[in-house]
Amino acid sequence: MAAKIHCPKLKELSDHLEPLIGRATTVTASKTPNKFKDSCQTARYVGRDGKLAAVCQLDLELAAYLGAALAMVPIGSAQDDIKAGKLSPNLVDAFREVANILAGVLCVDGAPHVRWTDLTSGLAAMPADAKAVIAKPVERIDVHVEVEGYGGGGGGNLTILTAKVA
Template sequence: MPGKFVTPTEKSVDDMLGMLFGDVTVTTGGAVPAEGFGARMIDDENQLVAMIVCDYPFVGFSGAALSMMPAGGAEDMIAEKDFSKTIMDNFYEVMNICSRLFMSDTSEHLRLEKTVMPDSLAGEISALAAGTNVTFKLAIPKYGSGNISFLIA
């Protein structure tokens, strides 16, 4: 499957998420988050072909920023690792938008199947362990920073 999908870059992540959150700061590096939430990406045959894995701060800050909820509320949910339905719905939408980062005019099509809860994350990640992965730290203005990893089978 190598080559069927695009590996996101610092610039592509900055461009895409900058449209959502304003003047974001994106830096490359780090490991795939060991704890957090994921998003399963499937192809037209319903096979897992990619994932996005985000740590708790990314989930909380991106979910809150999308609806312009107070940063303090997001910080509390991050500390408790317990997110409201609104934050999780917004996280789903952010992941749906980020699915576009795996595609180009010449790549195959994929789509967001579902988000993955923390208790299932390790098993999901292991299915893509042999593939390509890249991690970014993203700072969302007025909220905070979190990590987002893109894994491709």
């Protein structure tokens, strides 16, 4: 029987995000599956065999706020990027680090090891393997994340979807 990629629970995500960005976060379950606009950010995670194991999608807003919080960038920079519809190079770098560290929430004892491999900006640029996992995940968790200090409702949606692995 093939091992299954770990899909985190709500508390695991919350416990992982706060120390990562050094700010309080509020993680709540989404009432319906999250739907993402073309400006979303998609992180891909692969197993030891190099095949796609999981995908993490975030609204541009949440990616900007998480990256800004990690890099200790003022909220205004994050809001400017949100208005522009894309992350600036500074926030892309910071969010890449967030995506990389989020691999830890997928790695638990008894589950296959995964690592972050890349980040795609926008739905159109997303690789076919990521689109396939999004269309038919093994498991998924859909949440809304608020980041303390990042403006009235400074947050957005995050979805983790796992793939079938051999």
